[in-house]
Amino acid sequence: MMDFARTKALFHLPEGVTYLDGNSLGPMPKTAAARVAQTVTAEWGEMLITGWNKAGWMAQPRALGDRIARLIGAAPGSVVVGDTLSIKVYQALAAALDLRPDRRRVLSDRGNFPTDLYMAEGLIAGLGGRHELQVVDPESVADNITDDLAVLMLTEVDYRTGRRHDMAALTRKAHAAGALVIWDLAHSAGAFEVDLAGCDVDFAVGCTYKYLNAGPGAPAFIHVAPRLAGRVRPALSGWLGHEAPFDFEMTYRPGDGIERMRVGTPPVIQMAALEAALDIWDGVDMAALRARSVALSERFIEGVEAACPDLRLASPHDAGQRGSQVSFRFGEGYAAMQALIAKGVIGDFRAPDIMRFGITPLYLDEADIDRAVATIAAVMDGRLWDDPAYRQRAAVT
Amino acid sequence: MMDFARTKALFHLPEGVTYLDGNSLGPMPKTAAARVAQTVTAEWGEMLITGWNKAGWMAQPRALGDRIARLIGAAPGSVVVGDTLSIKVYQALAAALDLRPDRRRVLSDRGNFPTDLYMAEGLIAGLGGRHELQVVDPESVADNITDDLAVLMLTEVDYRTGRRHDMAALTRKAHAAGALVIWDLAHSAGAFEVDLAGCDVDFAVGCTYKYLNAGPGAPAFIHVAPRLAGRVRPALSGWLGHEAPFDFEMTYRPGDGIERMRVGTPPVIQMAALEAALDIWDGVDMAALRARSVALSERFIEGVEAACPDLRLASPHDAGQRGSQVSFRFGEGYAAMQALIAKGVIGDFRAPDIMRFGITPLYLDEADIDRAVATIAAVMDGRLWDDPAYRQRAAVT
Structure with a gap:
């Protein structure tokens, strides 16, 4: 109980x-105040640069990702923390479109949070106008999943009404049509049980400052299905997603699996607050x-x-x-x-x-x-x- | 004195x-520990969601940007804080390439920090292979600035040797060739006087955890010349760069000037540490x-x-x-x-x-x-x- x-x-x-x-x-x-204070004074203050190893800052994005993974029904090693939700949407959509080079249509709905649609717009414009973002009413999503669909990109729960999509059914239909799916879990993670693995979801993204209680400006997370993670090409190919970041090579080689969805330096102090929040979630x-x-x-x-x-x-x-x-x-x-x-x-x-x-x-x-x-x-x-x-x-x- | x-x-x-x-x-x-503790306990803890207005969180990326602007010789209102340096490099290069649609060549050097080159690689791959990233020896940069150059993208100070490029001369030569310039100030901001306005620099990016002392995972910044800011098309078109984020419109309209380089929710707790750091810099x-x-x-x-x-x-x-x-x-x-x-x-x-x-x-x-x-x-x-x-x-x- x-x-x-x-x-x-x-x-x-x-x-x-x-x-x-x-x-x-x-x-x-x-516990967040003390946990953050520890990172600021005992880690940053006393360890200085050595905190990256000694305090485990560098490993945190994966460690925190694994703790979030349990809450969203994702396999260990398939979630990493960092950046903002907008950036994670961009990463997921860029990767998904790259895996479906023969298709041009992205389907979303009016219940999606605007930044998801905006980021898709920006990405599609950058890709040269070959793609189309179709935004339909939530009730019409299923009918628009047809054999020319590249990516279905939805927020599971409508931020205004709380209306929840049927993740399992829509993912199944999208996969049957040969499309990839991206689920935004902004209003799902920590709100109810999510079963990414059971639904065979390709990509998922979410934030940690809402139901997860990690504080203002807390980092986002991204999930890539393990069957895909080794194949995705990161559009935001930053050094901490490199196979060997500290070899400082001149060209990019993607890191192992989900590691490649890391981009730049992780937000160490914000991650301390997230850690305190997940201490509570671990027992839920x-x-x-x-x-x-x-x-x-x-x-x-x-x-x-x-x-x-x-x-x-x-x-x-x-x-x-x-x-x-x-x-x-x-x-x-x-x-x-x-x-x-x-x-x-x-x-x-x-x-x-x-x-x-x-x-x-x-x-x-x-x-x-x-x-x-x-x-x-x-x-x-x-x-x-x-x-x-x-x-x-x-x-x- | x-x-x-x-x-x-x-x-x-x-x-x-x-x-x-x-x-x-x-x-x-x-003062950083107390300043961060205030944001965590007095702002997040007591104000909860109202902190976005009451504690001024929403305005911080611009306010902090203005304080950094003085240190790098940029006009007030031309710098905004957020994300990581890798992300800011991507934004700057995407915007610059968009302003030079007729040109295909990006020039950088082996003294650039790898993540800048990696992010450029990822962006260029996404753009469909129409562009070329040319990476030369630092001494050969000037000779490779010719009339077909789209963007010159350099880190002013080599992270290994400390060798410093001549920002004024290289910018002048690039402009004479019709190219745009991006300067990465990772090892410049807070290290010495920078004169972005005097050098007529188009874009600059930098981080705040090195010489600026804002702590591990501190946010990055981006500068866009005021003469360009109203014209750039943001590739990372997030909701906080929208003209009216809280109107939740279905399509993106870029915000006024540098505002459009904001993407997602700003890292409120990290920004508190940056604020404490800039309290020192204000007097320098x-x-x-x-x-x-x-x-x-x-x-x-x-x-x-x-x-x-x-x-x-x-x-x-x-x-x-x-x-x-x-x-x-x-x-x-x-x-x-x-x-x-x-x-x-x-x-x-x-x-x-x-x-x-x-x-x-x-x-x-x-x-x-x-x-x-x-x-x-x-x-x-x-x-x-x-x-x-x-x-x-x-x-x-």
Whole structure:
């Protein structure tokens, strides 16, 4: 039995705050501050350059990757940490297109996070316009998987609605059509069980600052199926993906397997925070996490739907089609969210009318859900979104 | 008058260590630990998602870029921080090639750091083999700048020998030939005065963990000349380089000027360490720094040459042709460097026979130089490199 009261106690949660935005930036594990301080003062400060060996900085991207691999159902040695999610999307798509030189079409959907589409645009423009990025509605993805498809590139969970694609079915259909697949796990890793190996996924990417709780600016990760890793040509062929980085050769030779997806110097201090976050994840039973995520989500939906008739559920009613977030549509959603935040319940807003709430069982319990529901009801009943102070837009929302 | 005893007191230098490897990884500014801890506990911990606005995380890449701009003679608003140096090289070269669609040749030299060449290889392969990467000897660069050149891509200071290119002359010649230039300032930024604006440089990139002392895994930076920034097409078109990232549009529109060279989420915790490092740099007179770097380097060269006839200077004798490092060639250089490190004088080794010493006036003084010289002399006189323990190679050197 997972003890979620125990995991909750491992996080620092500010006084008076009910935090339902862990799908955007997870809270701080209590050990993170000391772990980061150790890397700064005891490692950087005392070991200086020798920290690359002595403190194991150089090996961290693979070691942390292996710990993430368990959470996403990937084989050990098939995940490496580094860069940002945008960069990892670019690497994956460049590698996938290179493996399908005879095909020109990349398929994605409007539920994908914009940066994935932007990075694909930039890559395709660089490739000289021979390729096409097709962006369809989420419901039309399956129908557009046909024999001319090069790469299917999707984010598993829609960042606005929490709607979840059927990874197994879409991957199977793409493979049957001779296409490769790239899954973005930004809202999957740490949100529920993922089975990359079982679904035979080719490439996956994700970030670690959302459900994994590794802090602002935490590095991304990339997975390449072991059957492909030795064959991919890295577009971002940096020295730490070289077979022998410290031989300083004049030409690039790709490293062994997933090593070749490393690029430049890894973000040592950010990795220390990720390590602290993974210390918690190492003990988490993902099936139990998912069960509790569903139970808390259902409780939240029922509570809000009963108390707030003006809020319309934007997420699927069926838990099987949802990630670990719940979204509601409301025309004045931006101002309503500001009012909610002012009352200590933090969710976020996505244009044009989505109020998002992350349901993160590691540090949320029934009392938090009930408090959030009561506060949302108070905001709605009191029409607090009418207050001009809540209507003013901030730079980052 | 710069007071270098004052700047030295701002760094944590481990007991018993004379650190001449600041050209590889700078030491820790004493304020870095507290500054990083503040970002972790007071910002991430307490502000959670609101830190993007409240703590100014989103604005940091430009704010830090402006502070670096002063050190490299670039206009305010022309530098942005993020990613790794490898990624920034890729961005710069992709943008430069896009501005010269009629030309196919990229010129670099064997003194360039390998990752720059590797990233160019990867980019060129992705572009379909229409381009050519020509890598010549450093002395032959000027002769190969002819009217068919697309881009001249060089690291100003050779990472092995410290030999420094003539940025002004080579840039002038490249421009006269209709080519664009990219300067890698990895061993320039914080090492001496750089005048990007005065040299009319098109693109420059650099890292912040060497002379700038921002810590292991610190982010890189990129400069684009203001006359070009509004015209470049970003190959790595990530959402934070979008004109309106939080509008979550389906297609990419490049941001204003240098903003478009941002890609993904910035490394917030690493940026805190960089901020602490730049607090020191803000007070540094670069001309005074250079004068002291030359004086300390001359003292070091004279001392070693007098005491160690077996060491052959690999750096130029003429200070005007050197960066802020001094290298010596010695066949048993690897083992000799290990012996030296065991005695508390930290430099590093680059194959096949280069012993490197960074001369960093912010925290090195005459006593350090004299101690280093005496220790090198002791290692050489005692033939300590003969000890098998010093011959064993570590993974990272």
